[in-house]
Amino acid sequence: MLEIKDITFSYGRHRPPVLNDFSANIRDGGIYGLLGRNGAGKSTLLYLAAGLLTPQSGHVYYNGTDTRFRRPSTLSDIFIVPEEFSLPNIRLREFLRLNSRFYPNFSLDDMRRHLDTFELESDLHLGSLSMGQKKKAFMCFALACNTSLLLLDEPTNGLDIPGKSRFRKFIVSSMTDDRTILISTHQVRDIDRILDHVVITERSRVLLDRSTAEITERLRFVNSDSPALMQQALFAQPAVGGSALILPNDNPDHPTELNLESLFEYALNNPESLTSRFTQQ
Numbered sequence: 561m562l563e564i565k566d567i568t569f570s571y572g573r574h575r576p577p578v579l580n581d582f583s584a585n586i587r588d589g590g591i592y593g594l595l596g597r598n599g600a601g602k603s604t605l606l607y608l609a610a611g612l613l614t615p616q617s618g619h620v621y622y623n624g625t626d627t628r629f630r631r632p633s634t635l636s637d638i639f640i641v642p643e644e645f646s647l648p649n650i651r652l653r654e655f656l657r658l659n660s661r662f663y664p665n666f667s668l669d670d671m672r673r674h675l676d677t678f679e680l681e682s683d684l685h686l687g688s689l690s691m692g693q694k695k696k697a698f699m700c701f702a703l704a705c706n707t708s709l710l711l712l713d714e715p716t717n718g719l720d721i722p723g724k725s726r727f728r729k730f731i732v733s734s735m736t737d738d739r740t741i742l743i744s745t746h747q748v749r750d751i752d753r754i755l756d757h758v759v760i761t762e763r764s765r766v767l768l769d770r771s772t773a774e775i776t777e778r779l780r781f782v783n784s785d786s787p788a789l790m791q792q793a794l795f796a797q798p799a800v801g802g803s804a805l806i807l808p809n810d811n812p813d814h815p816t817e818l819n820l821e822s823l824f825e826y827a828l829n830n831p832e833s834l835t836s837r838f839t840q841q
């Protein structure tokens with residue numbers, strides 16, 4: 561569905577490229593987590609995917625169409641919620657009247673349902689909202705547009721604690737088989753339980769691009785202070801009550817819960833070891 565092909569992008573002729581000959585594919589359906597260090601180019605990648613930026617070389621194809629053409633059929637099927645944005649100083653009702661027309665699958669019922677999830681009123685004034693409330697309201701609109709591809713950049717930044725857990729419910733309850741949600745974030749604990757797929761990037765390389773089912777089939781995530789387990793561990797990092805360990809999974813029928821933070825550290829610190837885990841039969 562989203563094919564990122566050999567793209568090179570820099571923010572200016574004399575600036576080093578943020579992405580250099582970068583390729584990745586996002587297939588139809590599922591919740592994708594996009595992880596990478598600060599400055600790895602995740603936000604840039606989302607803007608390129610949405611056609612808001614154009615690569616100097618290479619292509620981003622959405623359902624076979626290059627997003628640089630910004631065709632109405634492409635734009636009406638992709639929604640991006642940037643990390644920072646501003647909303648006009650108008651009532652939500654007016655905002656919906658002006659903007660929903662660009663999204664043929666927009667549903668007012670879904671909008672009301674999402675507002676309800678975040679305990680937001682339907683006749684709110686966008687100009688009088690706090691940063692977190694604005695984020696919630698805009699994400700409600702983003703989801704209610706029912707685009708096949710939804711790009712969320714740091715969606716839980718600025719949300720209060722109940723808002724974060726409602727965010728998970730809000731995303732999961734809106735999933736359909738043909739909908740793809742790509743979430744770029746550092747707040748891994750806010751999303752680790754809802755991901756279907758994990759993509760980890762580093763310096764224009766994709767270090768990992770696997771479903772969570774495949775990851776937990778191959779790797780076991782445990783917290784332990786057992787020296788025997790420490791010895792077998794592929795990766796260990798200090799954690800409350802011992803160490804967070806990643807071990808080979810000898811019993812794929814009994815997967816453990818994914819520890820996204822450990823997986824990310826493992827990918828950055830020992831990418832070859834991680835890759836070899838997924839190339840072994």
Ligand SMILES: Nc1ncnc2c1ncn2[C@@H]1O[C@H](COP(=O)(O)OP(=O)(O)OP(=O)(O)O)[C@@H](O)[C@H]1O
Nearest residue numbers: 571578596597598599600601602603604605744746
């Ligand atoms: N508008 C801009 N003009 C110039 N350089 C930019 C601009 N936006 C981003 N950059 C640079 O591009 C690089 C990648 O930025 P980007 O925001 O895509 O990374 P990121 O992976 O999303 O980072 P973070 O995790 O910190 O949000 C950084 O070095 C950043 O300084």
